[in-house]
Amino acid sequence: MRLANLAGRLVLVTEDERAIDVAEASGGRYGPDPMSAFADWRGFAVWARETLADDRPGLRRKTIDRTMLGAPVPRPPQILAIGVNYREHADEAGYPPDSLPVTFTKFASSLTGDQARVALPEGNVDWEVELVVAIGVGGHAIAREDAWSHVAGLAVSQDLSERVAQLDGRFPQFSLAKSHPGFSPVGPWLVTPDALEDPADLAISCAIDGETMQDSRTSRMIYDIPELIVRLSAVLTLMPGDIIFTGTPAGIGNRRTPPRFLRAGETLVSRVEGVGELTTHLV
Ligand code: ZN
Numbered sequence: 001m002r003l004a005n006l007a008g009r010l011v012l013v014t015e016d017e018r019a020i021d022v023a024e025a026s027g028g029r030y031g032p033d034p035m036s037a038f039a040d041w042r043g044f045a046v047w048a049r050e051t052l053a054d055d056r057p058g059l060r061r062k063t064i065d066r067t068m069l070g071a072p073v074p075r076p077p078q079i080l081a082i083g084v085n086y087r088e089h090a091d092e093a094g095y096p097p098d099s100l101p102v103t104f105t106k107f108a109s110s111l112t113g114d115q116a117r118v119a120l121p122e123g124n125v126d127w128e129v130e131l132v133v134a135i136g137v138g139g140h141a142i143a144r145e146d147a148w149s150h151v152a153g154l155a156v157s158q159d160l161s162e163r164v165a166q167l168d169g170r171f172p173q174f175s176l177a178k179s180h181p182g183f184s185p186v187g188p189w190l191v192t193p194d195a196l197e198d199p200a201d202l203a204i205s206c207a208i209d210g211e212t213m214q215d216s217r218t219s220r221m222i223y224d225i226p227e228l229i230v231r232l233s234a235v236l237t238l239m240p241g242d243i244i245f246t247g248t249p250a251g252i253g254n255r256r257t258p259p260r261f262l263r264a265g266e267t268l269v270s271r272v273e274g275v276g277e278l279t280t281h282l283v
Contacts, residue, residue, distance in 0.1 A: 041137055079111075264283055
């Protein structure tokens with residue numbers, strides 16, 4: 001099942017990629033706010049599956065204009081982002097894996113959706129394709145065997161990063177350097193894990209103007225999705241609607257010789273197998 005934020009309204013995405021407005025189809029029980037899905041994720045998921053399965057006559061299906069897609073989770077209570085979570089990227093960054101995942105936040109004002117136009121600030125802006133996990137059911141001290149049942153869905157994302165400010169001082173400025181407006185594109189929609197053959201092993205890649213920059217598999221994560229949920233929820237309480245940026249594979253611009261950064265006029269396309277394709281226009 002796929003959920004999207006179409007012009008600020010929660011929609012279900014049909015197999016032929018058309019939108020069913022949730023507020024309209026549920027008679028106001030859920031929606032129109034995309035965050036309303038997380039007030040009672042399990043109840044909502046049952047209703048949504050039934051609605052998609054039964055071909056109710058008179059249920060309106062609208063064509064999706066991709067430029068109208070917003071971040072599928074527009075106002076997460078918490079945004080967690082993980083650094084150096086892929087083996088090859090850990091090697092290129094020179095970090096040893098730690099017992100706690102390297103964790104920072106991306107401020108919510110940096111969220112945007114598919115087809116976003118992102119203005120490049122001064123400095124060196126780098127790409128980081130990532131899989132985003134949205135939490136459906138919150139919890140503290142979640143057990144590994146229960147972890148997937150807390151997940152609402154997965155989305156494609158970029159953790160755009162301005163490297164000069166990130167690496168300038170004595171201590172890394174992950175959160176600020178990764179939170180310029182539009183620096184957290186997420187989309188194109190949220191895909192529930194049951195829609196994927198193996199949600200733990202998905203091809204993940206990104207390309208600038210058609211040239212592949214990163215190309216890996218999510219099974220190469222040091223801490224996989226259940227392990228991230230275990231280790232993060234051992235410390236903090238995860239809340240419904242939280243999102244986790246799960247880290248980027250090798251191939252970022254800062255680690256190339258010579259370094260290579262994003263330029264105005266370029267188009268960044270990020271893909272996760274079975275989840276979708278997210279396009280970001282740099283201006
Ligand atoms: Zn990242």
